[in-house]
Amino acid sequence: xxxxxxxxxxxxxxxxxxSLNFIDSTNTVTPTASFKPLGxxxxxxxxxxxxxxxxxxxxxxxxxxxxxxxxPCGSKAGLAVLLKAERLFxxxxxxxxxxxxxxxxxxxxxxVSWELRQTLTVVYESFYSGQGKKDWSLFKMFSRxxxxxxxxxxxxxxxxxISAKDKEKELLxxxxxxxxxxxxxxxxxxxxxxVYDLLSPSLFNTSRSxxxxxxxxxxxxxxxxxxxxLHAHRYVSGYGLQTGKISTxxxxxxxxxxxxxxxxxxxxxxxxxxxxxxxxxxxxKENKPSYIHYQPAxxxxxxxxxxMLIQLPANSVTKITIxxxxxxxxxxxxxxxxxxxxxxxSSVLSALVPSVIATKEVxxxxxxxxxxxxxxxxxxxYFMRLYTEPLLVNLPTPDFSMPYNVICLTxxxxxxCYGSFYNLLTxxxxxxxxxxGGLAKRLANLIRKIRGVPxx
Amino acid sequence: MAPGxxxxxxxxxxxxxxxxxxxxxxxxxxxxxxxxxxxLDLGVSPYSGAVFHETPLIIYLFHFLIExxxxxxxxxxxxxxxxxxxxxxxxxxxxxxxxxxxxxxxKYASDVAELxxxxxxxxxxxxxxxxxxxxxxxxxxxxxxxxxxxxxxTIIAFFILATIKGSAFLSAIFLALATYQxxxxxxxxxxxxxxxxxxxxIPVKLKSKSFWLYSTQYAALYLCSLVVIICLSFFLLNxxxxxxxxxxxxxxxxxxxxxxxxxxxxxAEMFEHFSLFFVCVFQINVFFYTIPLxxxxxxxxxxxxxxxxxxxxxxxxxxxxxxxALYMAFLPVWSHLYRFLQNIFILSCLLIFCSLLFPVLWHLxxxxxxxxxxxxxxxxxxxxxGQILLVSDYFYxxxxxxxYLTHGLYLQRQDGTxxxxxxx
Numbered sequence: 120x121x122x123x124x125x126x127x128x129x130x131x132x133x134x135x136x137x138s139l140n141f142i143d144s145t146n147t148v149t150p151t152a153s154f155k156p157l158g159x160x161x162x163x164x165x166x167x168x169x170x171x172x173x174x175x176x177x178x179x180x181x182x183x184x185x186x187x188x189x190x191p192c193g194s195k196a197g198l199a200v201l202l203k204a205e206r207l208f209x210x211x212x213x214x215x216x217x218x219x220x221x222x223x224x225x226x227x228x229x230x231v232s233w234e235l236r237q238t239l240t241v242v243y244e245s246f247y248s249g250q251g252k253k254d255w256s257l258f259k260m261f262s263r264x265x266x267x268x269x270x271x272x273x274x275x276x277x278x279x280x281i282s283a284k285d286k287e288k289e290l291l292x293x294x295x296x297x298x299x300x301x302x303x304x305x306x307x308x309x310x311x312x313x314v315y316d317l318l319s320p321s322l323f324n325t326s327r328s329x330x331x332x333x334x335x336x337x338x339x340x341x342x343x344x345x346x347x348x349l350h351a352h353r354y355v356s357g358y359g360l361q362t363g364k365i366s367t368x369x370x371x372x373x374x375x376x377x378x379x380x381x382x383x384x385x386x387x388x389x390x391x392x393x394x395x396x397x398x399x400x401x402x403x404k405e406n407k408p409s410y411i412h413y414q415p416a417x418x419x420x421x422x423x424x425x426x427m428l429i430q431l432p433a434n435s436v437t438k439i440t441i442x443x444x445x446x447x448x449x450x451x452x453x454x455x456x457x458x459x460x461x462x463x464x465s466s467v468l469s470a471l472v473p474s475v476i477a478t479k480e481v482x483x484x485x486x487x488x489x490x491x492x493x494x495x496x497x498x499x500x501y502f503m504r505l506y507t508e509p510l511l512v513n514l515p516t517p518d519f520s521m522p523y524n525v526i527c528l529t530x531x532x533x534x535x536c537y538g539s540f541y542n543l544l545t546x547x548x549x550x551x552x553x554x555x556g557g558l559a560k561r562l563a564n565l566i567r568k569i570r571g572v573p574x575x
Numbered sequence: 576m577a578p579g580x581x582x583x584x585x586x587x588x589x590x591x592x593x594x595x596x597x598x599x600x601x602x603x604x605x606x607x608x609x610x611x612x613x614x615l616d617l618g619v620s621p622y623s624g625a626v627f628h629e630t631p632l633i634i635y636l637f638h639f640l641i642e643x644x645x646x647x648x649x650x651x652x653x654x655x656x657x658x659x660x661x662x663x664x665x666x667x668x669x670x671x672x673x674x675x676x677x678x679x680x681x682k683y684a685s686d687v688a689e690l691x692x693x694x695x696x697x698x699x700x701x702x703x704x705x706x707x708x709x710x711x712x713x714x715x716x717x718x719x720x721x722x723x724x725x726x727x728x729t730i731i732a733f734f735i736l737a738t739i740k741g742s743a744f745l746s747a748i749f750l751a752l753a754t755y756q757x758x759x760x761x762x763x764x765x766x767x768x769x770x771x772x773x774x775x776x777i778p779v780k781l782k783s784k785s786f787w788l789y790s791t792q793y794a795a796l797y798l799c800s801l802v803v804i805i806c807l808s809f810f811l812l813n814x815x816x817x818x819x820x821x822x823x824x825x826x827x828x829x830x831x832x833x834x835x836x837x838x839x840x841x842x843a844e845m846f847e848h849f850s851l852f853f854v855c856v857f858q859i860n861v862f863f864y865t866i867p868l869x870x871x872x873x874x875x876x877x878x879x880x881x882x883x884x885x886x887x888x889x890x891x892x893x894x895x896x897x898x899x900a901l902y903m904a905f906l907p908v909w910s911h912l913y914r915f916l917q918n919i920f921i922l923s924c925l926l927i928f929c930s931l932l933f934p935v936l937w938h939l940x941x942x943x944x945x946x947x948x949x950x951x952x953x954x955x956x957x958x959x960x961g962q963i964l965l966v967s968d969y970f971y972x973x974x975x976x977x978x979y980l981t982h983g984l985y986l987q988r989q990d991g992t993x994x995x996x997x998x999x
Binding site for chain 1 (some may be wrong): 606609610612613614617619623624625626829830831832833837839840841842843844845846847857860864867868870871889890940941942944947948949952956959960963964967970971974975978997999
């Protein structure tokens with residue numbers, strides 16, 4: 120499996136122009152409970168699963184271009200026309216994903232085909248850039264509009280969330296008018312979506328381009344966001360370059376339901392975790408996890424892996440802390456800017472969050488987007504995977520300008536010892552005989568005789 | 576900085592001392608041990624990670640004693656001091672007897688009356704040795720930091736006691752325990768063997784049959800006890816994992832945590848290509864002084880033991896101040912060499928100065944961020960130079976005294992002027 124993993128990471132690195140070839144055994148772990156293969160995979164043996172994170176790498180234009188090339192129409196037609204790099208990276212958050220899983224080719228499932236799902240997530244801040252108004256349009260965000268649907272697409276739709284919070288229907292207005300409305304229950308809330316079907320002929324007959332605009336009827340003076348039921352925060356504390364503490368805070372804001380969450384932490388080997396300092400405290404009392412899997416790190420070979428199943432009581436904050444010690448690395452193991460620090464990858468929280476409203480079973484054929492983005496196996500809860508913040512940790516650094524000096528000085532000290540002991544061991548004490556004088560002494564005496572001064 | 580309230584964790588004071596790397600990793604035993612036990616509880620072998628490098632016997636021993644750890648370390652220090660006291664007491668008797676024999680055999684020159692040692696001056700030496708060990712700030716530091724080297728020191732002290740008393744069996748067992756704990760005391764085999772041979776009045780000649788017989792007996796005892804102890808460790812944890820974790824760790828130096836030795840910065844700045852070569856060179860450096868010292872000092876095995884212990888403490892891969900405390904405890908035994916020491920003032924000032932600067936520069940580097948790793952490295956260098964020169968100074972003084980004993984104290988050249996002694 121490791122050989123296939125290495126090949127896969129190298130191939131992906133080549134396809135996406137990403138530094139995925141830096142994935143090796145020092146940042147790969149084998150999680151036991153947090154991840155399961157999606158789709159039709161039969162295997163439940165976690166030994167075949169690999170998980171790696173490169174926290175130092177960022178997504179940039181070079182990764183966007185091959186990602187767009189994987190789309191059937193590329194960036195020439197359809198929705199991908201909007202994806203131009205200069206507006207896309209001018210955002211607060213950007214994320215690209217490629218998922219591949221095996222699925223049934225038809226209803227009887229006699230043949231298996233591979234499903235490729237690409238997602239792009241961008242968060243624009245229009246409130247601050249749009250002069251205090253939350254109005255947005257496709258043109259404002261992407262500086263272009265959609266002119267035609269991709270001819271190769273069987274479905275091409277735009278969904279705009281127009282859920283009204285306070286049942287005031289006339290709070291916002293979307294132009295042009297949508298082809299239909301769609302209601303779904305997403306993450307425990309009922310949401311209404313305005314649907315623009317790009318393949319329907321009625322959309323493009325009034326104007327050649329489609330520019331979806333949203334206007335708020337009343338001025339919004341505050342941003343009100345409902346807190347999600349499960350959210351987390353992770354930080355590192357401690358001072359000095361020797362020890363530190365990683366703390367993870369997990370919030371369960373559900374008013375009356377408790378649910379378990381699986382926490383997966385991958386810590387690089389040079390932060391030596393002390394598992395006996397692991398404490399989990401909820402509401403002031405200790406909370407013992409029902410499942411712990413800990414794989415300690417091996418120097419320069421394997422990172423730490425800590426997986427725990429923790430029960431989160433309703434309306435509570437759980438604090439998980441673990442202490443670590445920082446190691447001194449060899450001078451070649453530091454990245455180019457060593458004082459920037461080392462990144463610790465995000466920890467992953469996986470949970471089946473109970474939803475306030477029961478979800479209905481939705482057929483995958485009817486709305487493939489929602490079932491893949493917001494999967495739920497039964498009506499009462501939905502699956503959520505959270506990634507916490509990555510951490511930046513400083514390690515003590517040796518002086519990088521000093522390799523020759525250090526080698527010389529240390530070898531000098533060893534040579535001092537060797538020299539003194541060699542003298543003491545191989546030579547014996549003798550009474551000193553007055554010598555006739557070496558060459559220098561004889562010359563000096565000669566000069567003195569010439570000068571008339573007594574000899575040495 | 577040390578988090579309070581966690582069971583089994585150090586209190587704030589000792590935590591800060593223990594974390595200060597200068598007194599450092601003879602491993603902060605308490606933390607390591609609790610970590611090892613926690614890993615065992617989770618069903619993971621404590622040697623599967625890179626944090627735990629203690630031997631299984633220590634885990635087993637401290638499994639029951641973890642609550643009383645402070646008391647245990649105090650008791651080990653007291654035991655070491657008592658063992659050293661008894662050992663030196665016996666040793667003094669042996670020295671005196673040998674001196675008397677040599678005087679009667681007329682081996683000494685005529686005017687060396689000042690150099691002959693009297694029982695009066697030797698009376699307080701065992702007490703001085705015990706106090707020198709107990710009151711040494713290095714010993715106190717290592718006891719507070721609860722590092723393994725206190726236990727190492729106890730085992731070596733008992734080994735010395737057993738050797739001086741003449742019991743080859745006990746001496747072999749303690750030496751095997753010491754070797755099992757940290758690899759380097761295997762070099763103490765040679766001085767112990769020489770001492771026991773001397774005690775049995777077997778001359779060290781390569782052709783002599785009794786010499787080989789006794790040597791093989793002692794070696795067999797030592798090797799058998801070592802094998803027994805290793806197999807016992809295997810049965811404790813049911814795996815051979817501890818061998819690469821303990822001995823591989825000592826020999827290959829993977830962990831570069833700063834300590835008072837020379838290795839860590841050297842290997843942190845080493846080119847990858849030469850890493851293995853220099854590891855081998857540095858390890859050989861510890862072991863290869865044994866044979867030349869044995870040849871030179873075969874009449875004086877206790878001094879040989881002292882020099883060997885000093886060499887181990889200076890050049891071992893993870894030295895701690897507890898190791899320094901052990902050989903410094905022996906210095907009162909050679910206090911009669913004081914008049915021949917050449918640099919003792921400078922060296923003692925150097926050692927005191929460096930010991931004071933260690934925690935300061937450590938703090939400046941790691942916590943205040945205003946100093947560099949070079950500052951701490953420089954103090955490491957000077958401290959080790961000080962130790963090396965101290966040992967070689969004592970060695971020189973010892974050889975000089977021996978020369979004077981056999982050739983007379985007031986040497987004259989052929990023309991009657993006072994003579995100078997020179998190493999040639």
